[in-house]
Amino acid sequence: MSVLDREKIVAPMDYNRWLVPPAALCVHLCIGQAYAFSVFNLPMTKLIGLTDPAPEDWKLTELGWIFSIAIVFLGLSAAFTGIWLDRVGPRKAMFAAACCFGGGFLISAVGVATHQLWIIYLGYGVIGGCGLGIGYISPVKTLILWFPDRPGMATGMAIMGFGGGAFIASPLSVWLMGHFKTDTDVGVTSTFVALGVIYFVFMLIGAIIVRVPAPGWRPAGYVPAAQPRSLVTDQTVHVDQALKTPQFYLLWWVLCLNVTAGIGVLGQASAMSQEMFQGQITPVAAAGFVGLLSLFNMAGRFFWASISDYIGRKNTYLIFFLLGILLYAAVPSTAKMGSVALFVLCYGIILSMYGGGFATIPAYLRDIFGVQYVGAIHGRLLTAWSAAGVFGPVLVNYIRQYQIDSGVAKADAYTITMYIMAGLLFIGFLCNLAMKPVDERHHLEAENQPAQ
Protein backbone atom coordinates (compact mmCIF):
# COMPACT_ATOMS: atom_id res chain seq x y z
CA MET A 1 0.00 0.00 0.00
CA SER A 2 2.69 2.46 -1.04
CA VAL A 3 0.10 5.16 -1.71
CA LEU A 4 -0.35 5.42 2.06
CA ASP A 5 3.34 5.80 2.83
CA ARG A 6 4.82 9.02 4.17
CA GLU A 7 7.17 9.27 1.15
CA LYS A 8 4.17 9.39 -1.21
CA ILE A 9 2.54 12.36 0.49
CA VAL A 10 5.40 14.84 0.57
CA ALA A 11 3.89 18.05 -0.77
CA PRO A 12 5.43 20.18 -3.52
CA MET A 13 7.01 23.41 -2.32
CA ASP A 14 4.07 25.51 -3.63
CA TYR A 15 1.43 23.41 -1.84
CA ASN A 16 -1.21 25.45 -0.04
CA ARG A 17 -0.93 24.59 3.66
CA TRP A 18 -4.56 25.65 4.28
CA LEU A 19 -5.62 22.33 2.72
CA VAL A 20 -4.21 20.48 5.73
CA PRO A 21 -6.56 21.75 8.51
CA PRO A 22 -9.69 20.57 6.60
CA ALA A 23 -8.01 17.17 6.19
CA ALA A 24 -7.53 17.02 9.96
CA LEU A 25 -11.09 18.25 10.51
CA CYS A 26 -12.44 15.45 8.27
CA VAL A 27 -11.08 13.02 10.86
CA HIS A 28 -11.81 14.94 14.06
CA LEU A 29 -15.39 15.88 13.08
CA CYS A 30 -16.08 12.16 12.61
CA ILE A 31 -14.47 10.80 15.76
CA GLY A 32 -16.10 13.62 17.78
CA GLN A 33 -19.23 11.51 17.30
CA ALA A 34 -18.16 9.70 20.47
CA TYR A 35 -19.56 12.55 22.58
CA ALA A 36 -22.99 11.93 21.02
CA PHE A 37 -23.10 8.15 21.42
CA SER A 38 -25.65 8.51 24.22
CA VAL A 39 -28.39 9.23 21.62
CA PHE A 40 -28.37 5.46 20.91
CA ASN A 41 -28.75 4.44 24.53
CA LEU A 42 -32.53 4.70 24.89
CA PRO A 43 -33.36 3.16 21.47
CA MET A 44 -30.99 0.28 22.27
CA THR A 45 -32.96 -0.49 25.44
CA LYS A 46 -36.00 -1.14 23.23
CA LEU A 47 -34.60 -3.33 20.46
CA ILE A 48 -36.93 -6.21 21.39
CA GLY A 49 -39.76 -4.42 23.18
CA LEU A 50 -39.82 -1.69 20.47
CA THR A 51 -42.07 0.76 22.35
CA ASP A 52 -40.99 -0.13 25.91
CA PRO A 53 -38.03 -2.13 27.20
CA ALA A 54 -38.71 -5.90 27.30
CA PRO A 55 -37.14 -8.08 30.05
CA GLU A 56 -34.61 -9.44 27.52
CA ASP A 57 -33.65 -5.95 26.39
CA TRP A 58 -30.30 -4.44 27.40
CA LYS A 59 -30.15 -2.18 30.46
CA LEU A 60 -28.80 1.37 30.37
CA THR A 61 -26.04 0.37 32.79
CA GLU A 62 -24.87 -2.35 30.38
CA LEU A 63 -24.98 0.07 27.45
CA GLY A 64 -22.99 2.69 29.37
CA TRP A 65 -19.97 0.41 29.11
CA ILE A 66 -19.80 0.87 25.33
CA PHE A 67 -18.72 4.51 25.68
CA SER A 68 -16.45 3.76 28.64
CA ILE A 69 -14.62 0.98 26.75
CA ALA A 70 -14.24 3.28 23.73
CA ILE A 71 -12.65 6.02 25.86
CA VAL A 72 -10.29 3.54 27.55
CA PHE A 73 -9.15 2.26 24.14
CA LEU A 74 -8.84 5.83 22.90
CA GLY A 75 -6.27 6.46 25.62
CA LEU A 76 -4.50 3.10 25.17
CA SER A 77 -4.26 3.31 21.38
CA ALA A 78 -3.09 6.93 21.49
CA ALA A 79 -0.42 5.96 24.01
CA PHE A 80 0.82 2.87 22.16
CA THR A 81 0.54 3.87 18.49
CA GLY A 82 2.20 7.29 18.74
CA ILE A 83 5.68 6.09 17.72
CA TRP A 84 4.28 4.02 14.82
CA LEU A 85 2.27 7.03 13.71
CA ASP A 86 5.28 9.33 13.74
CA ARG A 87 7.12 6.79 11.56
CA VAL A 88 4.44 5.99 8.96
CA GLY A 89 2.98 9.47 8.62
CA PRO A 90 -0.54 10.88 8.81
CA ARG A 91 -2.15 9.27 5.73
CA LYS A 92 -1.60 5.68 6.83
CA ALA A 93 -2.67 6.60 10.38
CA MET A 94 -5.83 8.35 9.16
CA PHE A 95 -6.64 5.38 6.92
CA ALA A 96 -6.18 3.02 9.87
CA ALA A 97 -8.40 5.27 12.00
CA ALA A 98 -11.08 5.29 9.26
CA CYS A 99 -11.01 1.49 9.02
CA CYS A 100 -11.24 1.08 12.79
CA PHE A 101 -13.91 3.73 13.39
CA GLY A 102 -16.07 2.93 10.35
CA GLY A 103 -15.50 -0.80 10.83
CA GLY A 104 -16.40 -0.48 14.51
CA PHE A 105 -19.84 0.78 13.52
CA LEU A 106 -20.33 -2.04 11.01
CA ILE A 107 -19.36 -4.69 13.57
CA SER A 108 -21.67 -3.04 16.10
CA ALA A 109 -24.50 -3.21 13.56
CA VAL A 110 -24.00 -6.99 13.53
CA GLY A 111 -24.14 -6.92 17.34
CA VAL A 112 -27.45 -5.04 17.30
CA ALA A 113 -28.92 -7.26 14.56
CA THR A 114 -28.02 -10.46 16.45
CA HIS A 115 -28.62 -8.88 19.88
CA GLN A 116 -25.12 -9.75 21.11
CA LEU A 117 -23.86 -6.95 23.36
CA TRP A 118 -20.30 -8.26 23.46
CA ILE A 119 -20.03 -7.69 19.71
CA ILE A 120 -20.85 -4.01 20.27
CA TYR A 121 -18.30 -3.81 23.10
CA LEU A 122 -15.76 -5.25 20.65
CA GLY A 123 -16.94 -3.23 17.63
CA TYR A 124 -17.55 0.30 18.87
CA GLY A 125 -15.74 -0.06 22.18
CA VAL A 126 -12.44 -1.78 21.33
CA ILE A 127 -12.02 -1.36 17.56
CA GLY A 128 -13.87 1.95 17.30
CA GLY A 129 -12.01 3.18 20.40
CA CYS A 130 -8.69 2.44 18.67
CA GLY A 131 -9.97 4.47 15.72
CA LEU A 132 -10.69 7.33 18.12
CA GLY A 133 -7.20 7.27 19.59
CA ILE A 134 -5.29 6.91 16.30
CA GLY A 135 -7.52 9.49 14.61
CA TYR A 136 -7.15 11.97 17.48
CA ILE A 137 -3.36 12.15 17.36
CA SER A 138 -2.88 11.46 13.62
CA PRO A 139 -2.87 15.06 12.31
CA VAL A 140 -1.23 16.80 15.30
CA LYS A 141 2.43 16.62 14.30
CA THR A 142 1.63 17.28 10.63
CA LEU A 143 -0.25 20.46 11.53
CA ILE A 144 2.61 21.66 13.74
CA LEU A 145 5.06 21.08 10.86
CA TRP A 146 2.85 23.02 8.43
CA PHE A 147 2.26 25.89 10.85
CA PRO A 148 5.54 26.47 12.71
CA ASP A 149 4.52 30.12 13.02
CA ARG A 150 1.14 29.33 14.65
CA PRO A 151 1.15 25.76 15.99
CA GLY A 152 -1.46 26.48 18.65
CA MET A 153 -3.99 27.78 16.16
CA ALA A 154 -3.35 24.87 13.77
CA THR A 155 -3.83 22.10 16.32
CA GLY A 156 -6.66 24.08 17.91
CA MET A 157 -8.56 23.94 14.62
CA ALA A 158 -8.33 20.15 14.45
CA ILE A 159 -9.14 19.53 18.09
CA MET A 160 -12.04 21.99 17.78
CA GLY A 161 -13.44 19.47 15.30
CA PHE A 162 -13.46 16.77 17.99
CA GLY A 163 -15.58 19.09 20.14
CA GLY A 164 -17.85 19.90 17.19
CA GLY A 165 -18.36 16.34 15.94
CA ALA A 166 -21.19 15.74 18.40
CA PHE A 167 -23.17 18.68 16.99
CA ILE A 168 -23.32 16.89 13.67
CA ALA A 169 -23.60 13.33 14.96
CA SER A 170 -26.46 13.94 17.38
CA PRO A 171 -29.07 15.35 14.94
CA LEU A 172 -27.78 13.13 12.12
CA SER A 173 -28.18 9.96 14.20
CA VAL A 174 -31.67 10.96 15.36
CA TRP A 175 -32.66 11.71 11.76
CA LEU A 176 -31.25 8.40 10.47
CA MET A 177 -32.98 6.37 13.19
CA GLY A 178 -36.26 8.10 12.31
CA HIS A 179 -35.66 7.37 8.64
CA PHE A 180 -34.91 3.66 9.14
CA LYS A 181 -37.51 3.04 11.84
CA THR A 182 -40.28 0.58 10.98
CA ASP A 183 -43.03 -1.16 12.96
CA THR A 184 -40.64 -4.04 13.71
CA ASP A 185 -37.30 -2.20 13.99
CA VAL A 186 -36.13 0.85 15.95
CA GLY A 187 -33.66 1.61 13.14
CA VAL A 188 -30.39 1.32 15.07
CA THR A 189 -28.85 -1.43 12.89
CA SER A 190 -29.31 0.46 9.64
CA THR A 191 -28.18 3.72 11.29
CA PHE A 192 -24.95 2.06 12.45
CA VAL A 193 -24.32 0.76 8.90
CA ALA A 194 -25.01 4.18 7.40
CA LEU A 195 -22.80 5.98 9.93
CA GLY A 196 -20.02 3.44 9.45
CA VAL A 197 -20.01 4.07 5.69
CA ILE A 198 -20.39 7.88 6.02
CA TYR A 199 -17.59 8.18 8.57
CA PHE A 200 -15.29 5.86 6.65
CA VAL A 201 -15.70 7.88 3.44
CA PHE A 202 -15.35 11.24 5.21
CA MET A 203 -12.20 10.17 7.05
CA LEU A 204 -10.82 8.67 3.85
CA ILE A 205 -11.21 12.08 2.16
CA GLY A 206 -9.09 13.54 4.96
CA ALA A 207 -6.46 10.85 4.39
CA ILE A 208 -6.42 11.60 0.65
CA ILE A 209 -6.07 15.37 1.15
CA VAL A 210 -3.38 15.31 3.84
CA ARG A 211 0.24 16.04 2.90
CA VAL A 212 3.46 16.44 4.84
CA PRO A 213 5.78 19.35 4.08
CA ALA A 214 8.98 18.74 2.13
CA PRO A 215 12.18 18.77 4.22
CA GLY A 216 13.31 22.35 4.67
CA TRP A 217 9.92 23.83 3.72
CA ARG A 218 8.94 27.01 5.53
CA PRO A 219 5.91 29.29 5.22
CA ALA A 220 6.54 32.32 3.02
CA GLY A 221 8.08 35.11 5.06
CA TYR A 222 8.57 32.96 8.16
CA VAL A 223 11.92 33.26 9.88
CA PRO A 224 12.41 31.20 13.06
CA ALA A 225 13.35 33.36 16.02
CA ALA A 226 17.12 33.50 16.47
CA GLN A 227 16.60 33.39 20.22
CA PRO A 228 13.56 31.18 21.00
CA ARG A 229 11.32 32.11 23.93
CA SER A 230 12.42 30.72 27.27
CA LEU A 231 10.07 27.73 27.23
CA VAL A 232 10.34 26.98 23.49
CA THR A 233 13.07 24.53 22.56
CA ASP A 234 14.70 23.98 19.17
CA GLN A 235 16.05 20.65 20.47
CA THR A 236 14.51 17.16 20.32
CA VAL A 237 13.58 14.95 23.26
CA HIS A 238 12.86 11.29 22.43
CA VAL A 239 9.47 10.01 23.58
CA ASP A 240 11.07 7.46 25.93
CA GLN A 241 13.36 10.13 27.37
CA ALA A 242 10.41 12.55 27.76
CA LEU A 243 8.86 10.09 30.20
CA LYS A 244 11.94 10.48 32.42
CA THR A 245 11.54 14.23 32.74
CA PRO A 246 9.56 16.01 35.48
CA GLN A 247 8.09 18.24 32.74
CA PHE A 248 6.08 15.33 31.29
CA TYR A 249 4.47 14.59 34.66
CA LEU A 250 3.84 18.26 35.42
CA LEU A 251 2.05 18.58 32.08
CA TRP A 252 0.20 15.31 32.77
CA TRP A 253 -1.20 16.85 35.97
CA VAL A 254 -1.84 20.19 34.28
CA LEU A 255 -4.03 18.44 31.68
CA CYS A 256 -5.59 16.02 34.14
CA LEU A 257 -6.62 18.70 36.65
CA ASN A 258 -7.91 21.08 34.00
CA VAL A 259 -9.97 18.30 32.42
CA THR A 260 -11.16 16.93 35.79
CA ALA A 261 -12.66 20.30 36.69
CA GLY A 262 -14.46 20.62 33.35
CA ILE A 263 -15.58 17.06 32.69
CA GLY A 264 -17.26 16.66 36.06
CA VAL A 265 -19.38 19.72 35.43
CA LEU A 266 -20.14 18.80 31.82
CA GLY A 267 -21.50 15.41 32.85
CA GLN A 268 -23.77 16.90 35.50
CA ALA A 269 -24.66 20.16 33.77
CA SER A 270 -28.29 19.34 33.11
CA ALA A 271 -29.14 18.17 36.64
CA MET A 272 -26.98 20.87 38.24
CA SER A 273 -28.66 23.74 36.39
CA GLN A 274 -32.14 22.46 37.29
CA GLU A 275 -31.27 21.91 40.96
CA MET A 276 -29.48 25.23 41.41
CA PHE A 277 -32.29 27.15 39.66
CA GLN A 278 -35.35 25.19 40.76
CA GLY A 279 -38.44 26.41 38.90
CA GLN A 280 -36.38 28.66 36.64
CA ILE A 281 -34.64 26.09 34.40
CA THR A 282 -36.87 23.37 32.94
CA PRO A 283 -35.55 20.02 31.61
CA VAL A 284 -35.87 21.31 28.02
CA ALA A 285 -33.98 24.50 28.88
CA ALA A 286 -31.37 22.41 30.70
CA ALA A 287 -30.79 20.41 27.50
CA GLY A 288 -30.24 23.74 25.75
CA PHE A 289 -27.77 24.68 28.51
CA VAL A 290 -25.77 21.49 27.87
CA GLY A 291 -25.70 22.26 24.14
CA LEU A 292 -24.55 25.82 24.84
CA LEU A 293 -21.73 24.54 27.06
CA SER A 294 -20.63 22.23 24.26
CA LEU A 295 -20.50 25.23 21.93
CA PHE A 296 -18.27 27.10 24.41
CA ASN A 297 -16.16 23.93 24.71
CA MET A 298 -15.71 23.81 20.93
CA ALA A 299 -15.09 27.53 20.42
CA GLY A 300 -12.62 27.59 23.33
CA ARG A 301 -10.49 24.99 21.61
CA PHE A 302 -9.81 27.31 18.69
CA PHE A 303 -9.81 30.59 20.64
CA TRP A 304 -7.46 29.69 23.49
CA ALA A 305 -5.07 27.62 21.36
CA SER A 306 -4.78 30.55 18.92
CA ILE A 307 -4.23 33.04 21.76
CA SER A 308 -1.46 30.80 23.13
CA ASP A 309 0.61 31.48 19.99
CA TYR A 310 0.87 35.12 21.12
CA ILE A 311 1.00 34.97 24.91
CA GLY A 312 2.75 31.59 25.29
CA ARG A 313 1.42 28.24 26.54
CA LYS A 314 2.44 28.72 30.16
CA ASN A 315 0.61 32.04 30.38
CA THR A 316 -2.45 30.54 28.69
CA TYR A 317 -2.66 27.81 31.32
CA LEU A 318 -2.06 30.38 34.05
CA ILE A 319 -5.20 32.15 32.79
CA PHE A 320 -7.12 28.83 32.72
CA PHE A 321 -6.26 28.10 36.32
CA LEU A 322 -6.58 31.59 37.85
CA LEU A 323 -9.75 32.54 35.96
CA GLY A 324 -11.13 29.05 36.59
CA ILE A 325 -10.61 29.42 40.35
CA LEU A 326 -12.41 32.78 40.35
CA LEU A 327 -15.30 31.50 38.23
CA TYR A 328 -15.82 28.27 40.22
CA ALA A 329 -15.85 30.33 43.41
CA ALA A 330 -18.38 32.72 41.84
CA VAL A 331 -20.85 30.08 40.60
CA PRO A 332 -22.65 29.55 43.96
CA SER A 333 -23.17 33.33 44.21
CA THR A 334 -24.78 33.49 40.77
CA ALA A 335 -27.24 30.82 41.91
CA LYS A 336 -28.02 32.76 45.11
CA MET A 337 -28.57 35.90 43.00
CA GLY A 338 -30.91 33.91 40.74
CA SER A 339 -29.07 35.14 37.66
CA VAL A 340 -29.29 32.49 34.92
CA ALA A 341 -27.36 34.71 32.50
CA LEU A 342 -24.39 35.07 34.88
CA PHE A 343 -24.50 31.36 35.71
CA VAL A 344 -24.42 30.44 32.00
CA LEU A 345 -21.63 32.96 31.36
CA CYS A 346 -19.48 31.58 34.20
CA TYR A 347 -19.90 27.99 33.04
CA GLY A 348 -19.48 28.98 29.41
CA ILE A 349 -16.06 30.47 30.13
CA ILE A 350 -15.11 27.50 32.34
CA LEU A 351 -16.01 25.06 29.54
CA SER A 352 -14.18 27.18 26.95
CA MET A 353 -11.05 26.76 29.09
CA TYR A 354 -11.73 23.02 29.42
CA GLY A 355 -11.68 22.74 25.62
CA GLY A 356 -8.79 25.17 25.42
CA GLY A 357 -6.76 22.89 27.69
CA PHE A 358 -7.12 19.99 25.24
CA ALA A 359 -6.29 22.13 22.23
CA THR A 360 -3.28 23.96 23.67
CA ILE A 361 -1.48 20.91 25.05
CA PRO A 362 0.01 19.66 21.71
CA ALA A 363 1.70 23.03 21.13
CA TYR A 364 2.86 23.09 24.79
CA LEU A 365 4.46 19.65 24.25
CA ARG A 366 6.10 20.85 21.05
CA ASP A 367 7.52 23.86 22.92
CA ILE A 368 8.95 21.71 25.71
CA PHE A 369 10.05 18.52 23.89
CA GLY A 370 10.49 19.64 20.26
CA VAL A 371 8.41 18.68 17.23
CA GLN A 372 9.97 15.31 16.30
CA TYR A 373 8.16 13.04 18.77
CA VAL A 374 5.25 15.34 19.64
CA GLY A 375 2.65 12.88 18.29
CA ALA A 376 3.94 10.02 20.39
CA ILE A 377 4.37 12.16 23.52
CA HIS A 378 0.88 13.61 23.03
CA GLY A 379 -0.49 10.09 22.80
CA ARG A 380 1.13 9.13 26.12
CA LEU A 381 -0.13 12.31 27.77
CA LEU A 382 -3.71 11.55 26.79
CA THR A 383 -3.81 8.95 29.57
CA ALA A 384 -4.41 12.04 31.74
CA TRP A 385 -7.72 12.42 29.92
CA SER A 386 -8.74 8.84 30.76
CA ALA A 387 -7.85 9.43 34.42
CA ALA A 388 -9.78 12.72 34.49
CA GLY A 389 -12.74 10.97 32.93
CA VAL A 390 -12.93 8.89 36.10
CA PHE A 391 -11.95 11.54 38.69
CA GLY A 392 -14.23 14.34 37.49
CA PRO A 393 -17.66 12.71 37.43
CA VAL A 394 -16.89 10.68 40.57
CA LEU A 395 -15.91 13.82 42.49
CA VAL A 396 -19.00 15.78 41.44
CA ASN A 397 -21.46 12.90 41.90
CA TYR A 398 -20.18 11.61 45.23
CA ILE A 399 -19.71 14.99 46.87
CA ARG A 400 -23.20 16.06 45.78
CA GLN A 401 -24.71 12.84 47.17
CA TYR A 402 -22.76 13.19 50.41
CA GLN A 403 -24.05 16.75 50.82
CA ILE A 404 -27.66 15.72 50.18
CA ASP A 405 -27.35 12.76 52.58
CA SER A 406 -26.02 15.21 55.19
CA GLY A 407 -29.20 17.27 54.93
CA VAL A 408 -27.97 20.04 52.62
CA ALA A 409 -30.64 21.41 50.24
CA LYS A 410 -30.26 20.25 46.62
CA ALA A 411 -29.80 23.86 45.46
CA ASP A 412 -26.77 24.22 47.77
CA ALA A 413 -25.35 20.71 47.29
CA TYR A 414 -22.91 21.85 44.62
CA THR A 415 -21.31 24.68 46.62
CA ILE A 416 -18.63 22.52 48.25
CA THR A 417 -18.00 20.81 44.89
CA MET A 418 -17.29 24.18 43.29
CA TYR A 419 -14.78 25.04 46.00
CA ILE A 420 -13.08 21.63 45.61
CA MET A 421 -12.84 22.19 41.86
CA ALA A 422 -11.26 25.58 42.55
CA GLY A 423 -8.78 23.78 44.87
CA LEU A 424 -7.89 21.29 42.12
CA LEU A 425 -7.28 24.15 39.74
CA PHE A 426 -4.95 25.74 42.30
CA ILE A 427 -2.84 22.54 42.31
CA GLY A 428 -2.82 22.69 38.51
CA PHE A 429 -1.73 26.32 38.74
CA LEU A 430 1.26 25.27 40.89
CA CYS A 431 2.21 22.47 38.46
CA ASN A 432 2.11 24.89 35.55
CA LEU A 433 4.09 27.46 37.51
CA ALA A 434 6.83 24.85 38.06
CA MET A 435 7.33 24.27 34.31
CA LYS A 436 10.91 24.88 33.21
CA PRO A 437 12.85 23.94 30.05
CA VAL A 438 13.95 20.28 29.85
CA ASP A 439 17.48 19.67 31.10
CA GLU A 440 20.04 19.43 28.28
CA ARG A 441 21.00 15.85 29.21
CA HIS A 442 17.58 14.70 27.90
CA HIS A 443 18.11 16.25 24.45
CA LEU A 444 18.72 13.92 21.52
CA GLU A 445 22.14 14.52 20.04
CA ALA A 446 22.10 16.09 16.56
CA GLU A 447 23.53 13.01 14.79
CA ASN A 448 20.80 10.81 16.30
CA GLN A 449 17.91 13.01 15.23
CA PRO A 450 15.79 11.40 12.51
CA ALA A 451 14.69 13.42 9.49
CA GLN A 452 11.17 14.88 9.74
Added chain:
Amino acid sequence: MNGVRKDYTTQVVLAWLLVGIPLLWGVYKTLLNAWQLFQ
Protein backbone atom coordinates in the same frame (compact mmCIF):
# COMPACT_ATOMS: atom_id res chain seq x y z
CA MET B 1 13.95 26.42 -15.42
CA ASN B 2 11.08 27.27 -13.05
CA GLY B 3 8.01 25.00 -13.02
CA VAL B 4 4.51 26.49 -13.23
CA ARG B 5 3.11 27.20 -9.76
CA LYS B 6 -0.14 25.36 -9.18
CA ASP B 7 -3.12 27.33 -7.88
CA TYR B 8 -4.79 25.47 -5.01
CA THR B 9 -7.51 28.07 -4.31
CA THR B 10 -10.38 25.92 -5.61
CA GLN B 11 -9.28 22.88 -3.61
CA VAL B 12 -8.90 24.97 -0.46
CA VAL B 13 -12.40 26.46 -0.84
CA LEU B 14 -13.96 23.05 -1.55
CA ALA B 15 -12.15 21.41 1.37
CA TRP B 16 -13.30 24.09 3.80
CA LEU B 17 -16.88 23.88 2.49
CA LEU B 18 -16.78 20.11 2.98
CA VAL B 19 -16.06 20.46 6.69
CA GLY B 20 -17.62 23.88 7.27
CA ILE B 21 -21.17 23.18 6.06
CA PRO B 22 -21.85 20.17 8.33
CA LEU B 23 -20.24 21.95 11.27
CA LEU B 24 -22.31 25.12 10.80
CA TRP B 25 -25.47 23.01 10.41
CA GLY B 26 -24.70 21.30 13.72
CA VAL B 27 -23.98 24.61 15.46
CA TYR B 28 -27.23 26.07 14.11
CA LYS B 29 -29.26 23.11 15.44
CA THR B 30 -27.54 23.43 18.83
CA LEU B 31 -28.22 27.17 19.05
CA LEU B 32 -31.88 26.56 18.25
CA ASN B 33 -32.09 24.18 21.23
CA ALA B 34 -30.07 26.48 23.47
CA TRP B 35 -32.48 29.35 22.80
CA GLN B 36 -34.99 27.56 25.08
CA LEU B 37 -32.78 28.50 28.01
CA PHE B 38 -33.56 32.20 27.69
CA GLN B 39 -37.27 31.93 26.87
